[in-house]
Each structure stands twice: as C-alpha cells, then as structure tokens.
Amino acid sequence: NNPGAPLKFTVSFEVLPPLEVKDYKSVPITLSSPEIVDEDVSKALDALRENNAQFVPVEGPAGDGLYLTVTVDGQFEDSPKPMHEEEVTLIIGHPQTNGEFSENLRGAKAGETRTFDVSYPADYHRKRFAGKKVGYTVLVKDIKEKQLAELNDDFAKDMGSDNLEALKTRVRNDLVTQAKQVAEKKARETLLDTIMQGQTVEVPECLVNEELEAHANRVATNLAHQGVDINQASIDWKKIFEEERPRAEQSVRRSLFLDAIARQEGIEVTEDEIDEELQKFAQGMGKTAATLRAQLEKEERIHGFVEHLRQNKALDFIYRNANITEG
DSSP states (O other): TTTSSOOOOOOOOOOOOOOOOOSOOOOEEEEEEEEOOHHHHHHHHHHHHTTEEEEOOOOOOOTTOOOEEEEEEEEEESSSOOOOOOEEEEEEEEETSSSHHHHHHTTTTOOOOOEEEEEOOOOOTTTTTTTOEEEEEEEEEEEEEEEEEOHHOOOOOOOOOOSHHHHHHHHHHHHHHHHHHHHHHHHHHHHHHHHTTTTTTOOOOHHHHHHHHHHHHHHHHHHTTTTTTTTTOOOOHHHHHHHHHHHHHHHHHHHHHHHHHHHHHEEEOOOHHHHHHHHHHHOOOOOOOHHHHHHHTTOHHHHHHHHHHHHHHHHHHHHHHHEEEEE
C-alpha cells in the first residue's frame, strides 16, 4: 500500500526429501527361466498368418464373417447436427459389430444403401449414444473376405525362411528371446521394489501430480488418435486420476530411488549414449536423431530424456550387482 516501495513477495515450493539409499548391492533376486512349448509356437504361427492375411473382394451378398467398408451417415433424433464417417470397416456378425448393423446390412451388395434406426440401451459403453435413437443411412462401398495362407513351405518362404521347419525354429527362438526380455524386466522391477521396501520415503505430491498430468495427456492423445473429441466426450477424469494414483506414486518412488543411487554411485550419461538412444527412438519414429533432439529441446523434454537414461543406468547397476538365482 506504499507507492514507490519495493515489492515483496513469497515463493513457496516443495523441497525433495534427502535420500540415501541403503542395502542396494547383493540383493537376492530370482530370474525365471522361460519355457516355450509347441502350443506357443503354433499360436505365434497363427498370429503370423493373421497378420499376413489377404482380403479378397467378393461379389456379395454380405454375410457373416465378411468385411464391409461403408460410409455412415447418422442423425440423432434429439439433435440437428448430422454425423458422417468415411471408410468404416465392420465385420458382419462379429461380436464387436453392433447387432442391429449386422442384421440390417446382412444380404447387402457393394454399392447398395441401407437405411435403418438403432436404439441404444441406457448403459451403452459410448455415452454419446447411450439411451439415444439414431437414424442411419449406410452405403456399402465394398465387401471382402479374409483369406489365410496355408501353413506350408511356400508361406515360410514368403516370411523369409527356407522352409516351414526353419520358420518354426525362427519363431521359437524369437519367443525365447521375448520371454527372456520379459523375465528380466520383471526381475529388475522386483529388485528395485525389494530395495525400496527397506526404506520409507515420502513421495512429493507435486511429482505425483506431474505423473498424473502426463498420464492424462497420454489418454487424451490416444483418444484423439481414435477419433474421439475429448471436449465432447463424457470422460470421468477424477475417476481416471484416482485409479492411476497408486501407479503414479510407485513410478515417482522408483525415480527417487534410482536418482539417489545414480548420485551415490556417480552414474552419468555420456553424449555418445544420448546420441545412441536418440538414434534408436528416431528410427522407430521415422525421423533423424538430429530432428528428434531438436524437437525434444524445443519442447523442453531433453532433460527428462537424459534423466530417464540415467535412471536406466542406475537400474542396470543394481541388477549387475544383485545376487541372481535362475529358477
């Protein structure tokens, strides 16, 4: 209230509790030995056939199990705003296809338009439709049948193997490698959780909130990729946060312990290691490492990327120094 006097203000912030991790070397841990049986190989081969299935056009009419590509126009009875979707794929008679869609499109031919109403139950999983009646006009653009290749030497050659036996061997080896990776990941997490059980650490609320916000952003991004307008959809964010909080607290607790172990052991990340990891991520995203680094720096996420690498090195350290028993 005094003009000309210097302004005074108070800044409050949460101070991270000092943490010195104890007893993180020679911790006993069991690494499970994966067992791959013939049934596992058969399932993997079936999945390979599914992933390489051919979709062959059929003259029609649309019957159970056939794939329809349709254009959907809909009109809610209580809303003037029309709904329009292009290139919608559905399978006649499939559990994931609305039963009334299957019933009304069964027998249709490519190029045919069907008009019908659908009354959705009050407990329908998509809240926008729950308890509503929608009038649909559906144009059937094409009808296809999924055909799986025979499991033989020709299929194996198409998959890059000399013959079927060679493909089976390759698939089995891949399953063993994947199972070992899963087992080691689980052992590493169990090891860290075992170390954390020996010490009680207060988890800062601000870090938990950051983790929850990151999770919310991931949920929103996934919904957007599915074509869901999060501004229109009825999303119970409070419930999502409540369900996610235990995992967020555990994630923050793990980060605190790994940061402390990295500090205690003098673990740092080199520029070469950063470049190597950037290269791996960039290849998967169809970008160059330089482009990805520029993006992370622009979005101020490069520090978090480096901290993640540092924590992984700390986890590697305690795993190398654990007392591992294979079982």
